[in-house]
Amino acid sequence: MDFPSTLRERRTGRRLSQLELAGRAGTTQRHLSFMESGRSAPGRGMVVRLAESLDLSLRERNELLLSAGYAPVYAECHLDGPELAPVRSALGHILEGHLPYPAVVVDGRGGIVAANAALGLLTEGVAPELLGRGANAYRLALHPAGLAPRIVNFAAWSRHVLAATSHLTELHDELAGYVPPLDDSPAARDPLGFAVPLHLRSPFGELHLMTTVTTFATAVDVTLAELRLEAFLPVDEPTAAVLRAYAEREQGDQSPGNW
Structure with a gap:
C-alpha cells in the first residue's frame, strides 16, 4: 500500500480527523490533506512524527516508513x-517466579513463546496439536478441542478473546466461528466488577481466575514490543489451594519457561 493510502487508513482506523492528527504531529490540516492525497511527499522526520502521533506499534511505524520510501527505524531480532x-532469561525468571500460578508468554499473533509448568493444570485434556511452543493461545482458548468445553463462563471469556484478536482478521474470523451468538446482556458479561474472570472446570474442581498482562514498555525492537506475558491469578482461596497442590505434585517434572 502506498503512503497516502496507508496514512489515511491508519488515521481513520483511530477515528481521528485530519485536524486532530495535524495538531498532534505539529503540522497543518492543509499539509496533512496534501500528504493523504499524494500532492505532498513528507520528509522522514514528518513520517516519524505522524507514526508517533497515531500511536502506532513499532511494526506499523516501520511499515509507514517503508510506504513513504524510507528505511525502517526499529530492528526486528529473532527471539532465539x-x-x-x-x-x-528475564522471561524464564518471571515465569518461574509466578509459580504456583499459571503464566504464558505470547507473540504479536498469540503464538505461544513460553509458559510455566502450572499452565498444565489449565490445559489438561486439550488436544496435543493445540499445545506447545508455536501453538496459538487464542485458538487454544476457544477451539472445541481446547479449553472451550471446560470454560463455565464461555460467553464472557470468548468476548474477551475476540476483542483481543480484532486486529488479526483471519484468526479472528476463525475464532468467531467457534462462538455462538453473543448475549449482550449485563449478566452475560460476568464481570468481577473490575476484570473479566475465567471460570474453568478442572480435575480438582472449578477454578476461578483473573489475568494480568505485562509488556516491555520501553522496547525498541519489534519482536520484543509484541511480546505479552499473561499471568493468571486466583480469585479465591480454594482456587489458590488447588494451584499450590498441583505445583507441589508437578515440581521437577517440567522446566518453567520451556513448556
Whole structure:
C-alpha cells in the first residue's frame, strides 16, 4: 500500500480527523490533506512524527516508513537470537517466579513463546496439536478441542478473546466461528466488577481466575514490543489451594519457561 493510502487508513482506523492528527504531529490540516492525497511527499522526520502521533506499534511505524520510501527505524531480532538472550532469561525468571500460578508468554499473533509448568493444570485434556511452543493461545482458548468445553463462563471469556484478536482478521474470523451468538446482556458479561474472570472446570474442581498482562514498555525492537506475558491469578482461596497442590505434585517434572 502506498503512503497516502496507508496514512489515511491508519488515521481513520483511530477515528481521528485530519485536524486532530495535524495538531498532534505539529503540522497543518492543509499539509496533512496534501500528504493523504499524494500532492505532498513528507520528509522522514514528518513520517516519524505522524507514526508517533497515531500511536502506532513499532511494526506499523516501520511499515509507514517503508510506504513513504524510507528505511525502517526499529530492528526486528529473532527471539532465539543472541541479541534477545537477556530477554529470554528475564522471561524464564518471571515465569518461574509466578509459580504456583499459571503464566504464558505470547507473540504479536498469540503464538505461544513460553509458559510455566502450572499452565498444565489449565490445559489438561486439550488436544496435543493445540499445545506447545508455536501453538496459538487464542485458538487454544476457544477451539472445541481446547479449553472451550471446560470454560463455565464461555460467553464472557470468548468476548474477551475476540476483542483481543480484532486486529488479526483471519484468526479472528476463525475464532468467531467457534462462538455462538453473543448475549449482550449485563449478566452475560460476568464481570468481577473490575476484570473479566475465567471460570474453568478442572480435575480438582472449578477454578476461578483473573489475568494480568505485562509488556516491555520501553522496547525498541519489534519482536520484543509484541511480546505479552499473561499471568493468571486466583480469585479465591480454594482456587489458590488447588494451584499450590498441583505445583507441589508437578515440581521437577517440567522446566518453567520451556513448556
